[in-house]
Amino acid sequence: MDVTTWYLEQTSRSDLLPAGRPAIEAGIVRAEVVSPEFSRFLYTAVGGDWQWTDRLRWTWREWEDLLGGGVETWVAYHRGTPAGYVELTPGRDASVEITCFGLMSWATGRGLGGRLLEVGTARAWDLADRHEDREPTRRVWLHTCSLDGRHALANYRARGFRVYDVIHGAPGDEDEGVTPGPWPGAGPRSPTTEGPRDGDRRECRPR
Template identity: 90%
Template sequence: MDVTTWYLEQTSRSDLLPAGTPAIEADIVRAEIVSPEFSRFLYTAVGGDWQWTDRLRWTWREWKDLLDGDVETWVAYHRGTPAGYVELTPGQDAEVEISSFGLMSWATGRGLGGRLLESGTARAWDLADRHEGREPTRRVWLHTCSLDGPHALANYRARGFRLYDTRHGAPGDEDEGTTPGPWPGAGPRAGPEEQ
């Protein structure tokens, strides 16, 4: 299987374009307590349908080591239920990577992805305001691939991200064959609106 990976960036806060109003309301809140269990839950619940398998082998300690840095997790909640999340990973030279981003299956197609990406990108741009001694962000970047959701690339571009590299090749660690879903054998997806 050939996988295309796109690398996108913003180099100025003014690059960020606003999203429309989503069909469902959401509160976007920072998860301020380091919780490997919660982060792994978000990773599997969002990424299980999109070949996100590279972190499934991680130990509790590996999750904690990731989160003990300046990594920030922002979670979208609809009626008290997690709907999606964005993970921000600070790097060298005042860069911030959007290292994970996505919605639960039940929350897709409701305009929430644009709103969450707008909010998460804004938080990447003002990350230094929450971390003493950190330089102001000069670049926000991310990557997506042809294994991700069909609207991911369009959403990134609609929020003002520009393509700076494209790579083609065999899948790496992220592809281990059949996607596991949020958990093996997961049934139909029903969200708060359908229950």
């Protein structure tokens, strides 16, 4: 399946626009301990419905190398339960990429996606405050595609991200294996029966 991929960016901290208050209370905190087990759980739990497959073959050591390389994981919790997460990957050019972003299926449709993206983007902008070897962030960027949740692109734009490039006809990744989530059939809803949900993100790898 051919897909369209949009690349979006912010080039100033002032580009970030606030989100409305979500319908459920959520605390968003950084997972400061390097934990491949926890990160893989988040990856499968959020990405299971959206064909996130790239990292399923990774070894424990590969997960540890990723997390120990300056990547930050910010997790949203509702009443002590993980609701979604944002993964921030610093680049060599004072940029930060939002490499993973999404919600658990039970947390979607409640306005939490906008709030999580707002906080995650703010933490990308002040990432150097927590890492002495980093220069101040000059750019925050991400990409999304036409296989993503139907509100994803609008959510990014509503937070102040601007499209700077579009690739049409990039190959999709829908044939790369089964993504069971935490276990096969997990989640009260499925995009195969109800369509994409607000706040979800999948990996869309361009050419």
